Amino acid sequence: MPPLLAPASRSPWASLPEDLVRLVSWRLLAGDLTDYVRLRAVCTNWRSATMSPCGRGVIDPRFHPRRWMMFAEGHGLYPGHERLCEHTRFLNLDSGFFVRVRLPLFKDHCVLDSVEGLLLLQRDEDTAIRLHHPFTGDIVELPPLASHNLHMSHPYANLPQLRPISASVSIDAGVVRVMVIFIHLMYAAVATSQDTKWTYLMHWRLPSHYGPLSFRGEQYLVHETMNIENTYLSQIFQLEAHSQDPPKLIVTFPREKLCYPVYLVECDTEILVVGHNDISLTHLAVYKLADVVLDRFIPVKSIGDKAIFVGGRNLCVSSKALPTIVGDTIVYRHPREQHFMQYCLNTSSWSLATDECSTM
Incomplete structure (x- = not known):
């Protein structure tokens, strides 16, 4: 029988070069803070090679959850x-x-x-x-x-x-x-x-607004206004936390592209603009804000396994997070139906988001 290996030599992982451990840790941190914390807990060498989030959790944006x-x-x-x-x-x-x-x-x-x-x-x-x-x-x-x-x-x-x-x-x-x-x-x-x-x-x-969205040190507001033809338009304003300048108008939506109500939500590091594309409120349209600022009104056809919840606090949730979440959908309280509806982007169809017991 060969002699037992010393603890430090049982696995080569503990002896990885520090720069390689740090490279892996920063890539994990780009996904989620808790993955980074788990890596630091593997062994003493990995912990000493990486930066502790404690004491830096607020002042270093890399550690924000x-x-x-x-x-x-x-x-x-x-x-x-x-x-x-x-x-x-x-x-x-x-x-x-x-x-x-x-x-x-x-x-x-x-x-x-x-x-x-x-x-x-x-x-x-x-x-x-x-x-x-x-x-x-x-x-x-x-x-x-x-x-x-x-x-x-x-x-x-x-x-x-x-x-x-x-x-x-x-x-x-x-x-x-x-x-x-x-x-x-x-x-x-x-x-x-x-x-x-x-x-x-x-x-x-x-400006009068609803549903402000905070994103990377800036805030975005949706404002409803009326043009000289008495047609309602949706405008989006931007404010920067590091500036005291007044809100800056960055885009105005034509009525045929989006009409009230219009929502902003963060999804996969992008800001998405969600609203109806007709006054009958029959269908929903989704655009990337970065596109429409450049005057490119290209509808988003799919959001993958994500579901967007709008109204109140707007959220984007993965269908992997909860078993009842359905991917590629938008859920909100429909202004005409007056209850929560679920819109499937893939099929452009509506369905009830909850059963009758859930709304009691």
Whole structure:
């Protein structure tokens, strides 16, 4: 019998060159943060060859948990409920994996928004704002929400009007900059991790909009307007978190291409524009925003195994994530049918998205 191998020599994997381990780790990180964490847990050598996300979870965008969302427990078990014992579950929208994380902050914080997988939290007692990475525990402190109240025409007692927001994040040399859109007030404010108060952008006002989409440090708004011929048009505006410039009009949809309502959703690193292509609301059309900005109105014929949910918070979910998800479909509450419908892009056909029991 040959002698037993020493632990370090049982597998050649532990002795891989550090630069090769780092190359593999960055490619894994391009897919999902948890795959990167699993690689670092394989052995001491691999862990020492790769960068720890802890301490960098917020300031390094590579470590943002983009395709994870907080999972609704139901049965009245909101985040912070005593029966959850300070734990909260997160769902991966691509794989369907669940991660259970201990988040004691929910004892006295509420969630204002989620951006790039990070949680924008507000502390109850003093409106302190924090950007929190749920997996690494990293926190970036921002000025309290009340700090910009002196610049507003709305009284501080009207705080619930400030909480419905859409946030975007940009990072430069370790400095985090956040722009928030106050949806009910049609204004925006910006602050960095080095500021003591929010800068309230009063020199311009947001166009009326619905369903803002935050994407890579920018926000996109859909605005309905009417031309001189009394025909409604859909316009898309862009705001940049690192700028204080007013919203920039980037595209106007002709009525024959898309008509109200129009939705924006991120899918496979692209922004898709979803809406009806006729006033009878019979069919849906999907375009890539990058195409229509270049005046190329090329309909997207398939989204593969993904399903898009629009209305409220717009999401793109893989059919691999949950068994009830049907790929290549769009699900939303149809304005004419007044219940959730499912539109198949491949066949251009409608079906019920839920059974009768699910809507009770």
